[in-house]
Amino acid sequence: MKIFIDFTALVGIFLLLSCSSIDRSNGDGEVIKPSNLSVSATVAGATAQNPNGDGSGTVNFNISATNATSYKILLGNGETEGLTNGSFTYTYATAGTNTYVIYVSAYNSGQFVSSTISVTVFVGTALVWSDEFNVNGAPDSSKWGYDLGAGGWGNNESQYYTNRPENVIVQDGLLKIKTLKESFSGSNYTSARILTKDKFSFKYGRVEIRAKLALGAGTWSALWMLGSNINTASWPACGEVDIMEHVGNSQNRVHGSLHSPGRSGNTPDTSTVMVPNASTEFHVYSIDWSATSIKFYVDNQLFYTFANSASLPFNQNFFLIINCAMGGNFGGAIDPNFSASTFEVDYIRVYN
Structure with a gap:
């Protein structure tokens, strides 16, 4: 009986395929x-x-x-x-x-x-998301969450990220991320890293961030994005776009970089530009992102164009991150006399 049923099923499948064609x-x-x-x-x-x-x-x-x-x-x-x-x-x-x-x-x-x-x-150009940092207190919890902990998740950094007002606060129209030399939970420095993961993400458009960067050897200010699928794809398969990175050991040199499989860590796709007074004056750091290119600007001056394609991870939703690290693989040696520095952001705006 079992042989008869299987044979009948096979005949039925054949007839179905024949009819469908x-x-x-x-x-x-x-x-x-x-x-x-x-x-x-x-x-x-x-x-x-x-x-x-x-x-x-x-x-x-x-x-x-x-x-x-x-x-x-x-x-x-x-x-x-x-x-x-x-x-x-x-x-x-x-x-x-x-x-x-x-x-x-x-x-x-x-x-x-x-x-x-x-x-x-x-x-038409339309504003799809922004934070003007105009309300004093903690960053808007409907827009920002926190990464908390030490080590920088593989970067060998020296700070402990907290959500304390001593390290991150909105004050006088500015987001202020304060990096401090202090002992805290086994680390010698504290700072903050905020992100829009699970609150806001987007695919393609223009990002503009007006900021004044941290000062001091060992500081590592960053405005960047990660692919929203990082929980399943992991890094670097999820993709990383560094809108702006600046290390105090190379004062005023701003990096625009992208990390993807085979082009990550110490070998990203990258370019740099000198920005006078990066830590004493505000400048606008921005990207234009599409399916065919990612263009990096400082004060609306183009300094790097990256050719995007369908084979790369830069064609999905990304979320935003703002942080200041200390030392680590990229930040380098920390000035032993460092005591404190503040990374300030005036606004962040995302356009279609």
Whole structure:
């Protein structure tokens, strides 16, 4: 009886597969190549006065082809979508007016036909998240959490990160991260590291941070981001974007770096720029991040362009981190006369 049931099931599966292939094969069982591929793109809010749309970046695609069972669309910005339905809506995020060449393929098993169109889309710049640090007290708990502990999680750092007001406070319109020489839970220094993990993350856009950096040999001020999948992908597979790093042992030299598999630790993709008075004056540190590039700026002056691609981990949501470390693999030797220094942030703003 068991043999009979298994045989019947196999016959049923065969018939099911045969029936499912009728609509994509001719009478001789040959797969029919798709034909009559048609692709149209309608930009949301497009008018005679605003032919490239209303600034939302939304485009409605309609794709059809005779005998097609699936579609693939390359969106011209490094992203690809696979579809079984020819109706598809996508929102471009790169601000400004940009023209994208769209590649579309219609498939029927191993047979396919392709076509291209171009679409010009206007995306307005909009603020999607910010902290102006205008309310005195602890950092806004709806926006920021804390990393607490010693060692810097593999960086051999000398500070203990706390959430005490002695180390992190919003005061007089500024976030102040205070690094202190003191004995605390087995460490000789204290500081703070705040982050938006599980509270805010984003994919692509512009980040602007106005800050005045810590001073002193051994200090290591950082404004940076990690991939939101770090709990499952781990580092460096999750990706790391260092918007700004500055070590007191190389005063006024600002680093912009990216860490990914094979390009991490001491061998990241990186560039530097000299920023006069980095620890005595405020400067704006920013990146423009898209599927094709990550551009690093200081005071709106471009100093590094990194070529992004779909094979890298920089095409997912990231969260923000602000901290000041002491010593460690990158911070280096600490001045024995160091007593205290403050890393100040005026604002952080994220645009689409």
